[in-house]
Amino acid sequence: MISIANPDLGQEEYERMEEVIDSGMLADGPEVRAFEDEFADFCGTDHAVATSNGTTALHAALEALGLSEGDRVVTTPLSFIASANAIRFVGAHPVFADIDPETYNLDPDVVREIVHNEPTDAILAVHLYGLPADMEALGDIAEEYDIPLIEDAAQAHGAEVDGQRVGSVGDVGCFSFYPTKNMTCGEGGMITTDDEALADRAASFVNHGRSEGYEHVRLGHNFRMTSVAAALGRVQLERLPEYNEQRRKNASQLTEGLYGASIQVPSEPDDKKHVYHQYTIRHEQRDGLKQHLKDHDVGTAVYYPRCLHEQPVYDHIDHSAPIAENAVDEVLSLPVHPGVSRDEIDKILDAVRSYEGVVRK
Numbered sequence: 444m445i446s447i448a449n450p451d452l453g454q455e456e457y458e459r460m461e462e463v464i465d466s467g468m469l470a471d472g473p474e475v476r477a478f479e480d481e482f483a484d485f486c487g488t489d490h491a492v493a494t495s496n497g498t499t500a501l502h503a504a505l506e507a508l509g510l511s512e513g514d515r516v517v518t519t520p521l522s523f524i525a526s527a528n529a530i531r532f533v534g535a536h537p538v539f540a541d542i543d544p545e546t547y548n549l550d551p552d553v554v555r556e557i558v559h560n561e562p563t564d565a566i567l568a569v570h571l572y573g574l575p576a577d578m579e580a581l582g583d584i585a586e587e588y589d590i591p592l593i594e595d596a597a598q599a600h601g602a603e604v605d606g607q608r609v610g611s612v613g614d615v616g617c618f619s620f621y622p623t624k625n626m627t628c629g630e631g632g633m634i635t636t637d638d639e640a641l642a643d644r645a646a647s648f649v650n651h652g653r654s655e656g657y658e659h660v661r662l663g664h665n666f667r668m669t670s671v672a673a674a675l676g677r678v679q680l681e682r683l684p685e686y687n688e689q690r691r692k693n694a695s696q697l698t699e700g701l702y703g704a705s706i707q708v709p710s711e712p713d714d715k716k717h718v719y720h721q722y723t724i725r726h727e728q729r730d731g732l733k734q735h736l737k738d739h740d741v742g743t744a745v746y747y748p749r750c751l752h753e754q755p756v757y758d759h760i761d762h763s764a765p766i767a768e769n770a771v772d773e774v775l776s777l778p779v780h781p782g783v784s785r786d787e788i789d790k791i792l793d794a795v796r797s798y799e800g801v802v803r804k
């Protein structure tokens with residue numbers, strides 16, 4: 444079976460983790476500070492704050508922005524549940540805006556309408572599948588209404604908007620290093636920002652609300668990253684550009700091979716650099732195609748089978764997002780990770796093209 448995800452960990456990761464284990468400093472420490480500095484440099488931000496995972500990065504970022512009880516945050520209904528949960532964790536409410544059918548990211552026109560019609564306290568954009576959201580248009584709205592723009596970049600390490608890396612485009616960026624992501628440290632997260640005060644508040648929140656020593660100036664959590672995770676993350680960050688290039692190469696071979704087939708392939712607007720966390724196609728007979736690929740030993744996944752407002756935890760929220768609601772019935776992600784070989788890509792293409800529902804246009 445060609446797997447949909449396959450984290451690549453080698454000798455260097457073992458050696459760097461061993462050094463940390465030998466040092467005896469396993470929890471927070473200099474290794475984590477070094478990872479923060481290197482990740483901030485990579486994204487082009489002045490600051491980065493490491494966290495225990497992507498969900499806690501989002502939670503801490505929203506808290507540090509001062510979002511709280513009763514606030515309204517516009518976000519996409521097509522994302523992992525954590526994007527919306529983080530909004531609820533600070534007491535705010537998600538407002539789901541529909542998506543663009545080509546990019547699967549927030550449709551800025553819908554966002555503008557919502558922000559224009561009702562008081563809104565922030566916009567949380569998700570760079571779904573590794574493609575940056577329309578940050579120029581969303582940035583204009585955020586500026587006009589004087590509200591923060593948050594980037595959920597959990598799936599988009601190294602993706603770019605006009606040559607600028609995500610995480611540095613909005614007011615604050617949040618990343619996940621879960622094993623299926625473009626780079627991993629087991630479990631981990633990172634907040635990136637140019638705003639020093641925001642970074643300080645986030646760093647305090649993830650460490651029991653500490654200012655220094657045992658002085659606690661706010662309520663906080665233990666959302667800290669471990670040094671063992673940071674050691675892994677530092678090696679993976681060095682490899683990230685190479686991983687992303689291989690993902691892009693695999694994606695372009697898939698797109699080339701699907702040319703002329705009755706399948707919607709991913710789009711990459713001219714001003715964006717896609718890093719293909721997922722290579723997501725769209726087909727009306729998605730479930731049949733998925734089964735057919737399984738029968739041909741090709742692993743696939745559906746991201747996501749339901750919109751967030753269709754999840755039991757959020758289904759009391761009265762929202763309509765017809766484009767996203769259609770997309771969840773038709774999207775299917777194919778293996779694109781750096782471990783997929785040229786032969787495997789050919790096998791994936793043969794399997795897709797041999798499905799009876801896929802015809803030449």
Ligand SMILES: Cc1ncc(COP(=O)(O)O)c(C=O)c1O
Binds near residue numbers: 496522526569620631
């Ligand atoms: C878009 C998005 N946001 C947030 C998260 C949460 O990250 P984590 O699983 O590290 O908590 C994920 C991870 O799956 C994600 O894909």
